Amino acid sequence: MPAFSNSSWDRRSVLRAAMGLAAAGGLAACGGNNGRGGGSGSGKRLVQYFHAYGEPGTEQAVKRYAKAYREAGVTTQWITGENFESKLFSALLTDNAPDLFEFHPQIQLVRSGQVADLTDLVEPVKDDFNQADIASHTVDGKIYGIRMIDDPQFFFYRKSLFEEAGVDVPTTLDELIEAAARLTTDKVKGVFLGNELDAVIRPLIWAAGADTLDEKNRIAYHTEGVKEGLVKLRKLFTSGDLLLGAPTDFWDPSALNQGLTAIQWCGMWAMPQMQQALGDDLGIFPFPKVTDAGAPAVYNGGWSMFVNAKGKNVEAAKEYVKWLWIDQKEYQEDWALSYGFHVPPRVSIAESADKLKSGLPAEGVRLFDEYGHFDNIGFTQAMIDAIEDVVADCVRSGGDPEAALDKADGKVERELKKLFG
Template sequence: MSAMSNSNFSRRSIFRAAAGMAAAGTLAACGSNNGRGGSGGSGTQLTQYFHAYGEAGVEQAVKRYAKGYTKANVATQWITGSDYETKLFAALLTKQAPDVFEFHPQIQLVKSGQVADLTDIIEPVMGDFNQADIASHKVDGKIYGVRMIDDPQFFFYRKSMLEKANVAVPTTLDELIEAADKLTTSKVKGLFLGNDLHAIEAPLIWSAGAETLTDKNEVGFNTDAVAGGLSQLRKLFTSGNLLLDAPADFWDPSALDQGLCAIQFCGMWAMPVMQKALGDDLGIFPFPKVGSAGKPSVYNGGWSMFVNAKGKNVEAAKEYVKWLWIEQKKNQEDFATSYGFHIPPRTSIAQQATKLQSGLPAEGVKLFNTYGHFDNIGWTQAMWTALDTVIADSVRKGGDPKAALDKADKTVTRELKKLFG
């Protein structure tokens, strides 16, 4: 599916996806009301929205969990196609709006009164959550949304290809560009960063020692180091060493699995599929340091469960979310580790998740813990779009990086004034 042809919401969905959505480009209609829960005594009807995860078995698991709930009938809408956000936001404006839905923490949902305060159900177990996940869902001391999974994103590489080309694992952006050049052959491109490069926007900023937003909710990305990184990316973009027309986007492991590239930016969710295809010929490393003051970074995407504050059954929906995403630890571990690898946001579950405790998955967890950056709830959809424009203007079109950053700075500052005054 062409990410370029989708709306900003859907492109961001692909960028931040916890898992690759189905590779088919067709925009299928919303799944019908299926996956009904047990015959709850109250007869309360709840509907939950999920985007179509790419890994086999996720849909069946989500419906199986819902069926085990006895206090309400829970129907699951499994949203296929590449435009989950578009369908979700359209549905939230109608009488058919879901009671419960998965999304990413974004402050405009709180400010518009769309999502319910879940502090009361999370507070008793707050100490068991990764505190960065709590912070990324907090506004004015209240917690909106329960984190379900954390999804670190980093580079995967074919060890044999690097050895053959006598290339060391890159630790700086310069070394990554050099490696891409040495690894490119007539049949294989050195590097894949995704078809539109949007996946690496935030990592580039963090690895240059900057932030998207400062602690005071001011622009943090408009620095000389970030501009320098954009210039380096332009050099890479025009080098011929970048895979730019992969059949699927960065979230899908096929580019590396099929030998289209030697190094691919992707998420930990794809690790089991890659290991199955490549065995031990697989390594990982964080987004490397950009400029002299930078340091490596890992973007921790993921998905969270929200309650629709404008729904008919807010308390019943909160009860269900509490039951599934706070009390049912077995289901939470199953969701995180049985269908692709994700890191459970609950410390107690992460500690007992045996599949993540050795080999490459353990290395992924270590990168997550060492270099991880989480969503900033104040960073909105319009701000992501501003960064998309920076990449388009400076990397794709070769415009002045500082001018592109200044333009985005104005857009983001305007958004921040709307949100924070």
């Protein structure tokens, strides 16, 4: 299977670059074809937005599901390039807005009235969803969005290179740094965390025994353990053992598959491609604990379907979402397991998924169940950007961690005040 294309698969960049509607207000509106001419069905015409997944067959699958729906004509805008979020939020401000779209749980979408309440759709099957997914989509007791896939992220590594270097699987961040040094040669770097290192900031926070926000929506990441982790990341960054400037970012398995690194932070979605390239010479482990008070961490990314509450066909869109992402379990399983590996958010589907019951996929599910952390809907993209800036300030540029965290605190506090008073 071909390597993922940086130009066609921006799914991970959206996690970092997504913006709230307030920020999108200054963007130019989308013009031209609004995509409402296709689809099957004899009722309403609906448009759905998807970013361009890198796994072959995904676009065809989404369009096949839509074609099977008989109550409305559903057209898919399959948006390529690295500006899915800007196209989406620009379109939401126009008459060409999609009726439904995939994204991540973000409380500002709820507060602005942009996304519809889907509680009535989810409630009858609520107990069949991973309850952490339900929690990450719930505001004031109402459920906004339906999770389509869960995407655990962890470290992948080459077993043979570990054996040759006499390296054990790291259980602490210190051990990871030591392993990277022993694995580094003139041709292979010890570890790859992504080109900007952004992907590991939240796993580092969790592995240090901290969190993004506490249960009262107060800052919980500014701790001594997190500062210690940032100092250690700086040590790794300056060691020469970290792969920097890879041709593609962490979401693409090429760095490990092509022998550029011995260890790579990536997601379960890429496991089939890695297994195809490396066979049994592939293992996984969670982000190791940073401090004695910490614990290993697995970040659960993923995508959810939302209904545009300001659209012209809200009820018809809700009916389609219910049909596809509640009723059609065959399609839900196909979407999660036929084009890369994802954990189905429906418990009944996950339990019957044979592809996840043995070998490395089963180990991935175990790590997901034991160490998984989900998105906090109250920790918005502006807040995520703020803590990612900490990595740039004190890991990449060598600044003071306390000063970098103080700077992030100011930005996060302003966002919290706007959202929660």
